[in-house]
Amino acid sequence: MSPLLSIVLPVHGVERYLPRCLDSLAGPPDGSVELIAVDDLSPDGCGAILDEQATRDPRLRVLHLTENQGLGGAREVGLAQATGTYVWFVDSDDWLPEGTLDALLAELRAEQATEPPVDVLLTDFTHIYPDGSTEPNPWRHLLRDSPLVAGCTAADHPALFQSVMSVWNKVFRRQFLLDLDVAFGRGYYEDISVTYPALLTGRLRYLDRSCYNYRRGRPGAITATASPKHADAFAQYDAIFRVLDRPSADPGPALRRLVFDRTVRQALTVYDTPGLVPADLRADFFARIADHFARHRPADYTFPGGLRGVQYRLVARGARIAYGELRRGGQLPRALKRQAGAVAPALRKGVRSGARFTAYNTFRRLPLDEHLAVYAAYWYRGFACNPAAIYRKALELAPQVRGVWVVETKAQAATLPAGVPYVLVNTPAYLRLMATAKYFVNNVNFPHTMAKRPGTVHVQTQHGTPVKAMGMDLKDHPAAADGMDFDRLLEAVGRWDYLVSPNPHTSEHFTRAFPGRYELLETGYPRNDRLALATPAEVADVRSRLGLPAGRRTVLYAPTHREGQGGYDPLLDLRELAEKLGPGYTLLVRAHYFHSGGAGELTAGPHAAEVVDVSAHPVVEDLYLAADVLVTDYSSMMFDYAVLDRPVVVYAPDWEQYRRVRGVYFDLLAFPPGAVATEPGALVEALLAGDPAPDARAAFRERFCPWDDGGAAERVVRRIFPTE
Structure with a gap:
């Protein structure tokens, strides 16, 4: 048999x-x-x-x-x-x-x-x-x-x-x-x-x-070995297309284009990777790519857009020198300048990107600066969150490591604390910083174009305890994952050396949602140290700086972002809420940072609570300290605010829809941080009650705040920086 x-x-x-x-x-x-x-x-x-x-x-x-x-x-x-x-x-x-x-x-x-x-x-x-x-x-x-x-x-x-x-x-x-x-x-x-x-x-x-x-x-792996045998790929490409040329094996135009594009990309990757193709064979290798392009280009093929399209046009012409100019200096090749009017936007954008890429790679030839750290938060929005807390503690415990912040605009730079060094994104100073720094600290991912150099240390802090599904877990929730590049995410996670976790719940889910080889730092969130150590004097100072009158009860309303929703929509009539609360209250409203326009115009009657849009306030911890009670839905703010041991009310009129569309890690309504309301009348009742659910809050704190003792930033700094 x-x-x-x-x-x-x-x-x-x-x-x-x-x-x-x-x-x-x-x-x-x-x-x-x-x-x-x-x-x-x-x-x-x-x-x-x-x-x-x-x-x-x-x-x-x-x-x-x-x-x-x-x-x-x-x-x-x-x-x-x-x-x-x-x-x-x-x-x-x-x-x-x-x-x-x-x-x-x-x-x-x-x-x-x-x-x-x-x-x-x-x-x-x-x-x-x-x-x-x-x-x-x-x-x-x-x-x-x-x-x-x-x-x-x-x-x-x-x-x-x-x-x-x-x-x-x-x-x-x-x-x-x-x-x-x-x-x-x-x-x-x-x-x-x-x-x-x-x-x-x-x-x-x-x-x-x-x-x-x-x-x-x-x-001996071929991906790291210089050899003329890299040209063997062209014989394999020919063999592939010989099969596809058989009438019985024709996969159709879409798959043929896909295979053609992948083979061209692979060949260019080999050519562009330093040290793979021997110097005396590079001209022949590029000519082989051009020949492959000409012989196997599908009949209905159109060039891709952007920089890759520029590169492919040069390959199709066999223009190796111009291709090298584009790679090295980002100059628009003469061969294409005559076409600039027709394809100018894509070409010029590609050239600018190419110039930055070239400058960045030139800086990467410099030695690493063992005493230089890059800090960023929320896609270069400014000085905030866990990176800010780590920066402050590093000044104290590792002063020999110079920290520099990356911001996107001069307006954002103006919000940095006095004396904090910074660079603007995409400037030469930024490119040099990104190419030579030893340490990288961020609560989101740095751009994928900034490759991880050997010897660098990347610290991913994230920016919240998750109620909702995150990372690779979103594959099961296509509406929430719309447009998400999971390959790119895994590539980013592959750079992480450390991932900071605020609590055991987050450790459990993030290690699955972000699979990688990093070390998990179960330290608590550095940004919450300020909340854990806050004094009555600091609280009074914050309230004074925010202009909150003494004797008024302050409610902070902070809903989260919802997928598929174009902008800020609180699912709550704020004027009606202010009327029901009355003049003894101040209602602070903070829109999610995805909604750059904030909460908009907010006014109420003379006998209503004062309503203040605090969406643009740069330090959310100030708002936590100022508020007597937090109202949120599914935002991670509830976990931070719980450190203060103050009342929280969850307003969740769309819980079933949210958990179905976004996916969640636990049943928030069964295990809330305080009172739960699903309609406006119940929310008002909970707020007027003062402290309606202290037992729920205690259980929530025990589960989600076990490491919030004020020492998280120190634990992180001592692990990642030399402090002795």
Whole structure:
């Protein structure tokens, strides 16, 4: 009886890793698996290891080649000997997680009963780094929540081609592969001449189980090796398009354009990456890209916009010198200046971006400044939040580290505290700062164009305890995630060295929502130190500076942002609320910072509470200290305000809609920080009651404020900066 699965294992120069790989391939002795190891004239002891293993494992056949064939050639030799219904190409320096073979065989047995059968079964995988740390498959979100789970074709889910095109996480139906009449290439990038045609023409399914441990950062990886073999990619591209040119394999114009664009981008990435293409071969390599562009450009192809479109036009003309000018100095090439009138906006924007990119990369050649830190908050809006608290504490505990803030405009710079150094975004000073600083502290992500240099330290503080779903968890909530680039998010998270957590609840959810290799700092939020340490004198001073009359009860109303809503909409008639509260109250209204226009014109009658728009007040902690009670809906402000142990009223008339659209991490109405109102009359009643739910507030504080003791900023600073 033929085996269900053939595993083809090319082996060359991996003596250190081979035993672990072989151990992970141990499977049932019932004939369902055959293991074909191809000793590709390995220069070390791999051949002997394989022969010894074969004496103990009857499933293993060892083929010793007398001439080195390379990874692609060794796979072809193994495939020719395979007899299984399915075939899996495993690299011998990687290994399978425990239980993988049993689980995979169960999937393949189930597939045999389906019609039509799956041609390619894609599996999840895990990256393993030299220090033993792991990273989940960064493209998993493109696969697990897609038609691939049930089975489909590439035309049904073209986003598949944004994921890894390697062969090792794909199990092929052997006869499909043979009928496809493709072959692994020789040299570098040998996978793609098989994976692209197979994915474009076969029936596909995704198994959401990590079935492969892929070793990252091994010495000799082609992505970090200078070699003329990088030009091998062009032979693989030709092989891909030869298959697509067959009438029986034509994937349609949309997929052909997608594959063409990806191959051009890959070739340019190799060309642009310093140290990969040897200097004396770069001119020929660029000419090969231009030739590839000319021969395989789809008939209906149009250039993309922006800088990439400029680059592609230069590639299409073979204009290597002009391409280099654009990369180095951001100058508009002469060859395109004549077209500037037609495409000026996109070109000039691209050129400006190119000039900044060039300047930034020039500064990156300078040594890191071990005593320089970059601070930013809320997309360069100013001095605020956790970064501001860390900055102040670093001045005290690590004064040798100079902190510089990034702001977007001169008006924002004017709001900085006296003596705080700053740069304006996109200026030469900003580019130099971003290129040479050792430390980066932000409550959002820095621009993706600012790459992380080796040796730098990135501290992500975030800016709130989450009620709502965040990060990768938003994949399950498409309305809330509209326009979100999950690949870019994972790229950003990959830069983080530290993530600050305010409480155990946040630690639990953020480590899933933002998967990465960072260290979680369970310190509490530095910005809340001021609240934990506030004195009656400070409270009185803040109220005085805000012009709040003594004896009036102050209510702070701060609703959160809602997806799909164009601007500020408090879901509450503020004039009516002010009338019901009366002149003994002041109502401070703070719109979410997404709504730059604030709360707008707010007036009430002579016998109503005074209504004040405080949306533009730069320091939200001032408002917390001034307020006697907070009214919010689903904002993270409730967690900060709870540190003060003052009344909170949740006004949530649309809770069920919000939790359905946005997704939430707990039932706020079942575990609130205080009283809950779902209609205006109940809200007024709760506010007039003074302190309507002290027991709920106590339970909420116990759950969400256990680390708010006034020492969070110090704990963060001592962990990330040299303080001794």
